[in-house]
Amino acid sequence: AQKITQTQPGMFVQEKEAVTLDCTYDTSDQSYGLFWYKQPSSGEMIFLIYQGSYDEQNATEGRYSLNFQKARKSANLVISASQLGDSAMYFCAAPYGGSQGNLIFGKGTKLSVKP
């Protein structure tokens, strides 16, 4: 069965510095994708970045990048130049039952950016 593990309940980072949020996954699918979402206190889940298992390069979207290590089954999110507005919950997720399946989420990491 699919399982997503986020081992950091909370993280602190100084404004303008980089931070890495950990995510490991367990899947028997040959083809899969991994998503990161941001959830501010308003509740909305905001899509940040996606990595396909067969993508040759690590995904990047602005200040967000993925450190994808397939052999270790890890897909860590790197946020560069942290901003106060980055303070939020961050969830790693993967589709269940194939790339079109619904998402299984980790428990999330609460990131706090300090001025």
Place this chain on the structure above:
Amino acid sequence: DAGVTQSPTHLIKTRGQQVTLRCSPKSGHDTVSWYQQALGQGPQFIFQYYEEEERQRGNFPDRFSGHQFPNYSSELNVNALLLGDSALYLCASRVTGRKGGYTFGSGTRLTVV
């Protein structure tokens, strides 16, 4: 371009009552999924609707039911509410067959007292 719209934003119900939550998907999206997010947890998949039929279902009892209308909007119904049903209910939409993530709404915060 409006994203996913959910109503109401907050709701308080009494144990044993029934509740209906509503969702309008993002324009152009035809698949709608519902998730339950308890406090301090990640979202849990409830079910998915496509072409007005339930296509996938998570590990939720029959008290949870849904509907999708011809305009792709959707409802989530919960009968015989329990205190444990208190949660944030998130609706997410996507275009079937297209790789990529779901677009989520801001959710409905349900409190059962």
